[in-house]
Amino acid sequence: MTSDPSTSAEAPWPVRTVALKVSKWIDRLGPVWVEGQLTQVTARTGTAFLTLRDPAADVSLSLTAPAQLVRSAALTEGQRVVVHGKFSFFFGRGTLSLRVDEVRAVGVGELLARIERLRALLAAEGLFDPARKRRPPRLPRCVGLITGRASAAEHDVVTVAATRWPAVRFRVENTATQGVQAVPQILDALDALDRDPAVDVIVIARGGGSVEDLLPFSDEALCRGVARCRTPVVSAIGHEPDTPLVDHVADVRAATPTDAAKRLVPDVAEETAHLAQLRTRARRALHAWVEREDALIARLRARPVLADPLRTVEVRAEEVAVLAERGRRTVARGLEQRESDVRHLRASLTALGPAATLARGYAIVQAGPDVGSPVLRSVDGAAPGDVLRVRLADGAVTARVEAPE
Incomplete structure (x- = not known):
């Protein structure tokens, strides 16, 4: 950072010189239009002193305006306005103020139109996409609750949830739920609850109200803050017809705080x-x-x-x-049949055999005395003096040939 070459530690500027230079520099600024929310309106005899605050940040600006202008516009604290004026630096006190020469109240129609434009922007960025929404746990160990201090919404959520599931625990962060302090305080509470590892789900709850009362819950900074949360967020703002933008960004939208309590824990x-x-x-x-x-x-x-x-x-x-008996009978019949056949054969053999012939008086003559001698079939085979063996029915005798006949 460079300093003016005309000043040094040995030759500093006096306060009046610095104040004069600042005043001349600010005088070169042209008039501007500024929008904000009035947090203080003090109308004196000739001059009114006002404080204009940014609804989404902890930043305020001092205004001065003719008292008649303030009275004619019927300005009140908490009202959204657009002012036109020129900055001025009060030389004696070293303070900056915006001298207002025109004030316009922001009507409900214009507020709704701005909300619709913001709705389209956030939808185009995908903040309303159902795919990015997370399902809260069925039985959360600890519920983070962001709501007004001693509000009916806090009573409804805590009482109904504890009645349905007595074991549920709450970490309650009380904040403003309308006015210029609402958005910064809710964002701080949201960040604190999101960093707490014990908190399983976060509920933002508020009772019903007018469009102006519910404006903080359609603020862009709050919507983006909810979208950044790693913890599932349940939105329970107003009544059934009320649908601020945070309802679309939150993971779960509850119609009322009581409905949010019913969605948090089972009965x-x-x-x-x-x-x-x-x-x-x-x-x-x-x-x-x-x-x-x-x-x-x-x-x-x-x-x-x-x-x-x-x-x-x-x-x-x-x-x-x-089967064994049948086999035995079959075998017995077969044996009997074979025995009969044998008897028939034996009878046939007996009838046809040589013994039967011998028994009838015939004899078998062998050409020699031995049992194995050949059978004599012709007289030519025997010569006088040969010894023959004659086999009869009951034995054999030996004979000698005398002469053939």
């Missing part, structure tokens, strides 16, 4: 009844399952194979015995 009586119903359904389902399985086991046990496991073996044993 312990309803949950107990629901749990009892689930237990009853589970018990019935378990009993039905056991009955089905028991019936299945009974049917399985009633099957012959399980009712009398040896019955199948016995049936098969009977079948085996029948």
Whole structure:
């Protein structure tokens, strides 16, 4: 930072010189239009002193205006206005003030038009997108509540939530909920609750009011502050018809503070009844399952194979015995048949064999005395003096050939 070369630690400017230079520099500024909210209106005999505050920041500006102008415009504290004037520096006190020569009250229609323009802007940026909204926890450990001190909204939220779920805890941040102090205080409380790791959900609650009373909840800075929160935010502003912009930015919009309390925690009586119903359904389902399985086991046990496991073996044993008996009879019949065949064959062999022939008086003559001698078939095979073996029916004799015949 550079200083004026005409000044130094050895040759400083006196206060009057600095004040004069500042006054001349400010005089070169042209007139401006400024919008804000009146926080103080003091109308004296000739001059009125006013304070104009930015509704979204802790910044204010001192105004001076003709008292007649203030009376004719019927200005009151808390009113939104647009003023026209020129800055002036009071040389004696070293203060800056805006000398006002025209005041225009901001009407409801114009306020609503500005809110609609801001609504379109925020919607275009995606702050209203349902995809970015988060679902609050079903059973929050701690609820952060931003509301007016000792307000009906605080009473409704805390009382209804504690009645529905007695274990719920609250961290309450009391702030202004209308006027120029509302937005800065709500933003500070919102930031403090968002940084608290114990807070699971944040509720911004306020009762009903006029359009002017609910203006802080359509402020751009507050909407963007809610959008930046990492903790889910529930908006419960006014009544059902009231829809400030923060309702669209918040993760959950409640119609009233009471509705917000109902959305925060479940009803312990309803949950107990629901749990009892689930237990009853589970018990019935378990009993039905056991009955089905028991019936299945009974049917399985009633099957012959399980009712009398040896019955199948016995049936098969009977079948085996029948088959074995049938086999024995078949074999016996076969043996009898074969024995009969053998007897027939034996009889045939006996009838056709040599023994039967020998028994009828015939004999077998062998050309030699040995058993194995060949059978003599012709007289030419025997010469006088040969020893022959003659086999008869009951034995054999030896004979000698005398002469052939």
